[in-house]
Amino acid sequence: MDSEHWDEMYRGRDQVFSGSPNPVLATEAADLPPGQALDVGCGEGADAIWLARRGWRVTAVDISRVALERAAAAGADVADRVAWTHGDLVATPPPAAAFDLVSVPYFPLPRQPDHAALHALLDAVAPGGTLIVVSHDLADLPARHGNGVDFRDYYQPDDIAGILDDAWTVLINQRRPREAPAPAGTHHTHDTVLRAQRTV
Numbered sequence: 001m002d003s004e005h006w007d008e009m010y011r012g013r014d015q016v017f018s019g020s021p022n023p024v025l026a027t028e029a030a031d032l033p034p035g036q037a038l039d040v041g042c043g044e045g046a047d048a049i050w051l052a053r054r055g056w057r058v059t060a061v062d063i064s065r066v067a068l069e070r071a072a073a074a075g076a077d078v079a080d081r082v083a084w085t086h087g088d089l090v091a092t093p094p095p096a097a098a099f100d101l102v103s104v105p106y107f108p109l110p111r112q113p114d115h116a117a118l119h120a121l122l123d124a125v126a127p128g129g130t131l132i133v134v135s136h137d138l139a140d141l142p143a144r145h146g147n148g149v150d151f152r153d154y155y156q157p158d159d160i161a162g163i164l165d166d167a168w169t170v171l172i173n174q175r176r177p178r179e180a181p182a183p184a185g186t187h188h189t190h191d192t193v194l195r196a197q198r199t200v
Contacts, residue, residue, distance in 0.1 A: 002063070003063045003064060003065070003088070009064075011066055015044065015070075017043055017044050017046060020046055020180070021046050021047050021049075021050035021051075022046070022047055022105045022106075022134060023178075023179035023180050024105070024132070024134045024179070024191060024193055025047050025050070025051075025103055025105060025132060025134070026050065027179070028130075028132050028172070028193070028195050029051070029054075029101060029103070029130075029132065032100070032101060032130060033100075034051075034054060034055030034056045034057075035056065035057070035099075035100030035101065035129075036056070036057050036058075036059070036098060036099045036100050036101075036126075037051050037056045037057070037058045037059070037099060037100065037101040037102075037103065038058075038059050038061070038094055038098075038099040038101070038102045038103065038124055039051070039058055039059070039060040039061065039103050040061060040089055040102065040103060040104045040105075040107050040121065041061070041062055041063075041089075041104070041105070041106070041107040041108075042060035042061060042062045042067070042068075042071060042084075043062060043064075043067050043071070044067055044070045044071050044074065045060060045067075045068075045070065045071025045072070045074050045075050045082075045084070046074075047060075047103060047105060048060035048071065048075065048082050048084075049071070049074060049075040049078055049082070051101075051103075052075065052078035052081035052082050053077075053078055056081070056101070057081050057082075058081060058082045058083070059082075059083045059085055059094070059099070060082055060083065060084050060085060061085045061086075061087050061089055061094070062084075062085075062086065062087075063086070063087070063088050065086055068084045068085075068086055071084055072084045089117070089120070089121065090109065090110065090117045093117070093120030093121075093123070093124070094120065094121065094124040095124065096123045096124060097123065097124070097125070097126045097127065098124055098126060099124050099125060099126060099129060100125075100126055100128070100129045100130065101125075101129060101130050101131075101132070102121060102122075102124050102125050102129070102130070102131050102132070103132050104121065104131070104132065104133040104134070105132075105133075105134045106134060106135060106136065108154045109121070109154055109155045110153060110154055110155075111153055111154065111155055111159075115163060118155060118160065118163065122160075122163075122164070122168075122198075125198045126198065127198055127199070127200055128197070128198065128199070129197070129198050130195065130196070130197050130198075131160075131168075131194070131195070131196045131197075131198070132193075132194070132195050133157045133160055133193070133194040133195075134157070134191055134192070134193055134194075135156050135157055135191065135192050136151075136188045136190075136191060136192075137175055137188075137189075137190035137191060137192050138151055138152070138156065138192075139190070140188050140189055140190055156192060157173065157192045157193060157194035158173060158192060158194070160194055161173045161194050161196070164196060167198060167199060167200045168196045168197065168198055168199065169196060169197045169199055170194070170195075170196045171195045171196060171197060172193055172194065172195040173193070173194050173195075174192070174193055175190050175191070175192050175193075176190065176191055176192075176193060177189065177190055177191075178190060178191055
């Protein structure tokens, strides 16, 4: 699933996502004081725009230039608060301890034996900062995607919770019903959610 794959997906539809922020993010970040946020796999930008309108300064990263162009157009009113950034966070880690919030919504982060890319994302959270990870519950998904992707090859929130060390406090690690209707043609009735705070 490289940049060409994602660009083609976005080009194939005028709008892929609803344009509304992820309900889990809206719930879990509502009580956080604005600071610096990293939106991982920002897509068409709804989460980053929501955060920016609430006073956050957001680095919104995606591998698809097409998605970023749409996001920038949708978020013209917060252009001074969002840095729309083309990049692959699996290959190029974000800066360490730079973000008060790292949001990872439905991002396909491949498992690695040394967890290098995952540790880089975790390291991006500043002391006192928050990590929010959301994924589709694997029980709702087929073993393999139509293109042969095995969803078990990617980190799930519970996997990440098990990797966190004593520098972290896990606040939420649960399966919950989706707050928004599932996309047409899918059966995503539940999400798995991790919210953790870096203490040191």
